[in-house]
Amino acid sequence: MSLILDNIDLVVGGATHIEGVNLELKPGSFNVLLGRTLAGKTTLMRLMAGLDRPSRGRVLMEGRDVTGVSVRHRNVSMVYQQFINYPGLSVYDNIASPLRLARVDRAEIDRRVRQTAELLHIEHLLERSPLELSGGQQQRTAMGRALVKDADVILFDEPLVNLDYKLREELREELRTLFDERRCIAVYATTEPAEALALGGNTAVLHEGRLLQYGRTEDVYHRPASRSSAEMFSEPPINMIRGLISGSEISFDRRVAFPLSDDLRSLPPGEYHFGVRPSHISLQPRDDDDLAVEVSVELAEISGSETFLHVANDLFAMVVHLSGVHEFDVDQRITIHFPIHKVYAFDRHGDVVHIPSHLGGL
Amino acid sequence: MSDSLPTTPEAVRRRAAAMAAKRRRQARPAVRQWRRTGLMTAYIFFVLLPIYWLLNMSFQSNSEILGALTLWPSDFTLEHYAKIFTDANWYMGYVNSITYVLMNMLISIVVALPAAYAFSRFKFIGDKHLFFWLLTNLMAPPAVFLLPYFQLYYTVGLFDTHVAVALAHCLFNIPLAVWILEGFMSSVPKEIDETAFIDGYSFPHFFVKIFIPMIRSGIGVTLFFLFMFSWVELLLASTLTSTGAQPIGSVMTQTKGASGIDWGALSAAGVLTILPGIVVVYFVRNHIAKGFALGRT
Numbered sequence: 001m002s003l004i005l006d007n008i009d010l011v012v013g014g015a016t017h018i019e020g021v022n023l024e025l026k027p028g029s030f031n032v033l034l035g036r037t038l039a040g041k042t043t044l045m046r047l048m049a050g051l052d053r054p055s056r057g058r059v060l061m062e063g064r065d066v067t068g069v070s071v072r073h074r075n076v077s078m079v080y081q082q083f084i085n086y087p088g089l090s091v092y093d094n095i096a097s098p099l100r101l102a103r104v105d106r107a108e109i110d111r112r113v114r115q116t117a118e119l120l121h122i123e124h125l126l127e128r129s130p131l132e133l134s135g136g137q138q139q140r141t142a143m144g145r146a147l148v149k150d151a152d153v154i155l156f157d158e159p160l161v162n163l164d165y166k167l168r169e170e171l172r173e174e175l176r177t178l179f180d181e182r183r184c185i186a187v188y189a190t191t192e193p194a195e196a197l198a199l200g201g202n203t204a205v206l207h208e209g210r211l212l213q214y215g216r217t218e219d220v221y222h223r224p225a226s227r228s229s230a231e232m233f234s235e236p237p238i239n240m241i242r243g244l245i246s247g248s249e250i251s252f253d254r255r256v257a258f259p260l261s262d263d264l265r266s267l268p269p270g271e272y273h274f275g276v277r278p279s280h281i282s283l284q285p286r287d288d289d290d291l292a293v294e295v296s297v298e299l300a301e302i303s304g305s306e307t308f309l310h311v312a313n314d315l316f317a318m319v320v321h322l323s324g325v326h327e328f329d330v331d332q333r334i335t336i337h338f339p340i341h342k343v344y345a346f347d348r349h350g351d352v353v354h355i356p357s358h359l360g361g362l
Numbered sequence: 363m364s365d366s367l368p369t370t371p372e373a374v375r376r377r378a379a380a381m382a383a384k385r386r387r388q389a390r391p392a393v394r395q396w397r398r399t400g401l402m403t404a405y406i407f408f409v410l411l412p413i414y415w416l417l418n419m420s421f422q423s424n425s426e427i428l429g430a431l432t433l434w435p436s437d438f439t440l441e442h443y444a445k446i447f448t449d450a451n452w453y454m455g456y457v458n459s460i461t462y463v464l465m466n467m468l469i470s471i472v473v474a475l476p477a478a479y480a481f482s483r484f485k486f487i488g489d490k491h492l493f494f495w496l497l498t499n500l501m502a503p504p505a506v507f508l509l510p511y512f513q514l515y516y517t518v519g520l521f522d523t524h525v526a527v528a529l530a531h532c533l534f535n536i537p538l539a540v541w542i543l544e545g546f547m548s549s550v551p552k553e554i555d556e557t558a559f560i561d562g563y564s565f566p567h568f569f570v571k572i573f574i575p576m577i578r579s580g581i582g583v584t585l586f587f588l589f590m591f592s593w594v595e596l597l598l599a600s601t602l603t604s605t606g607a608q609p610i611g612s613v614m615t616q617t618k619g620a621s622g623i624d625w626g627a628l629s630a631a632g633v634l635t636i637l638p639g640i641v642v643v644y645f646v647r648n649h650i651a652k653g654f655a656l657g658r659t
Contacts, residue, residue: 051556071559078560084553088575101562145561 001027001062001152003185008047008057010209017043018054021211023204025153025185030176030201032217033189034233040209041189045155048187050074061152074153077146081158083138085130091117091141092126098149116148119178136167147178156188160195172198193235197221205229222359227350230275236308238344239276239318245269250340252315258291261340263357272353275344278308278321281336290337297328311336413636419629427625442630452631455610458524460638462599462607463592465528466535470588471581473532474539479569481540482547483555493544496537504598507533515602522606527599531592538591539584546580547573579649586646590639610635 003025010018018040025031033041046052047059050071059067066074077098085094095116099109117123120140130138139159146154156175160168176199179186190196196203196217203217212229213220224230230238243252246269251257285292295311295318302308302325309320309328320336328334345354355362419427420442421435446452480486481493511530512521520526550573558568574581600612614631643650 049560051559071556072562072564076560078557080553080557082551082553084551084557086554086558086572088572097563098561142557145557149561 001183001185002060003048003153004058004060005044005048006058006060008044008054008059010043010047010052011055016209018047018209021057021209023211023214025187025202027185028183030179030186030199031188032196032199032201032203033187033206034191034193034196034203035189035206036191036232038208039206039232041191041206042157043209044206045078045157045187045189048153049076049078049155075149075151076153076155077149077151078155079139079142079146079157079159081161083130083135083142083162085138085141085145087129087131089130090126091122091128091130091133091144094130094141095126095144095148098145102149112148113144116144119147120144120174136163136171139163139171143175151184153185153187156186158189158191161191176200193221193233196233203233205232207232223352223355224275224344225352227273227275227346227352230344230346230352234277236278236319236321239278239281239316240346241274241276241316241318242271243274244271250274256293256315258340261289263341263361264343264345264354267345267354271348273346273350275346276318276338277342278319280342281318281320281338283320283322283334283336285337287339287341289341290339292335292337294333294335297330297332297334299330300326300328416629416632416636419625420633422626424624424626427629439626442624442626443634445627446630446634452613452627455608455613455631456634458603458607459593459599459609459611462524462527462531462609463589465524466531466592467585467588469528470532470535470539471585473536474543474584475574475581477536478540478543478547479573481544483552493540496540499537500534500541504530504534504595508598508601511598512601521602522604524607526602527607527609528592530598530602531595533598534595535588535591538587542584542587543577543580546577546583550576582646583649586642586650589642593639 005021005023008018008021009016021044033044035041043052047054050059050066050069053068057067058065061074085091086097089097092113095113096109099112104112113126114123117126120143122137122140122144125133125137125141130141133141139162143159146156160171163171172195175188186201188199190199200217202215203220204214205212205220207228212232213225220229221233224233227240231240241252243250245260245264245267248260248265249257250260250264282290293313295313297309298312298317299310300307301310305324307322307324307326309322309326311318311320311334318336341358342356343354344352344356347353352362418433418435421438421440422432423437423439423441426432426435426437481489507530511526515521515526515530520529554572554576555568558572559565563572596609596611599609600615603609603612610631614628614635
């Protein structure tokens, strides 16, 4: 079962929500929709499910045009960000309801409900009402209802956002293993690049209703097709510095100039945006061709055992991702080093023109 | 100004004195308690006095009612209640009232449930205006509609039937029900509906099996309000009926006998008219505050 979105537009009341999305999801694939809030992740999922109808374009399932087919007659299931269960029914009946409606016989329903509950570790809660459960258990119930019915497409709309950190990691892990054995298409929406990387599979980067890039998650991460794609798929966002290549030099705002490294030498002279990942910048030089830049500290955010250092000089502002807890004074002058052979270059239109050679080049 | 910290020694002393006075005031809970209890007692006394007086009169003989002031029945009697339960003129008033009230509740809720669902779930052209227009029906006094209803029902032969009153009361009860139910329905996330359709529920199946149980307290509160408004309405009910479907309120205004007004029977009828309301309130007492907020809590 494959799912194809063919040139989909969605316009609601004059506002374009989705524009020209082409996407082909392969059978048995795990797909992450990555994008900020309002990027159109939920909207796209609703179009895939058949809850909304596209203004233009077609939705094909296994080659069959299902654009106008209502959600009741498509074999899909969906898990929402909110914990959505039927409060009047027990956990057992909640999970069993899709099967009951499909007129599966009782023994089979019982077997499958218990099997699904066991997978999700809620087998001891089956007789309870969903409202008596914790958030994580409620979401597991909702997942159980989505998983029990052998859907062709399972949609997860940021299902773990409302859960605490520990539980989120745990459920994400389980979710991934659950899908390894299935032949259905899974689609998982998230705002967090780290979550997309943890889930693997394929990633589609969305921004303002457009599909920026789709491919294997590592490929999309390592080889962004455009500046916005790189910015979306990087946490904290990738640092962008405007620079000029002329002859054998690279200069930033015509004041600081460095000799060009070998792999950047192929670029024609002109203005570019250079992307540097925050984690590639360090306080000590790691390589001979690292560029040393004098900056002053604006803010040091400590998150867990990591430090996000916001630095700036009069040319640019950057974020440096350091592992470990580091303390800095505001306005402290430090020298940062960034590896010139790990930078991306994007042209004036935002298209990628240079990918570091250790990632395969362009 | 008073919130800022004092700066001069003088101001510090003044503030300390004020705080001490405040503490002393708060240290007299007994006085505050008495004030509170006293006010509450006075309030309840004045609210309940007429009801007590009604109850008092209903157990007195007519001569005692018209005689000297008595604070409780010196000559306790149940004859007025006995009269009401035996005289068809009296008890049929209750039967008629209850009949059209129940009919009205049924019609209103059956019509209002789908309407409220549409208002809460769908966007359509003019939905907000239509919703507002429904509310304006509650603002017009029923007397405005008296003449058209009377003329219309007389012409089509509905005059003096229970259905006539039940339909006339829909005028204000359906908007009310739509309004209350819309609030309750909007507090149910739309994702529940979608999940149900994804699971394969048909709309009617979902509505009955999943949705209605989720708003059952809202339906209870709505039914209470429908009952109340239809039960106390007298103008339409008495004008659109003559003898066949005469409501109790109308019967009560026509009790002048040869010996003048039957005060005792009238009081007993009054007590019996209040009772159903009290019973219904008792059943929805836990949800009624939410009902007054129209589900929007």
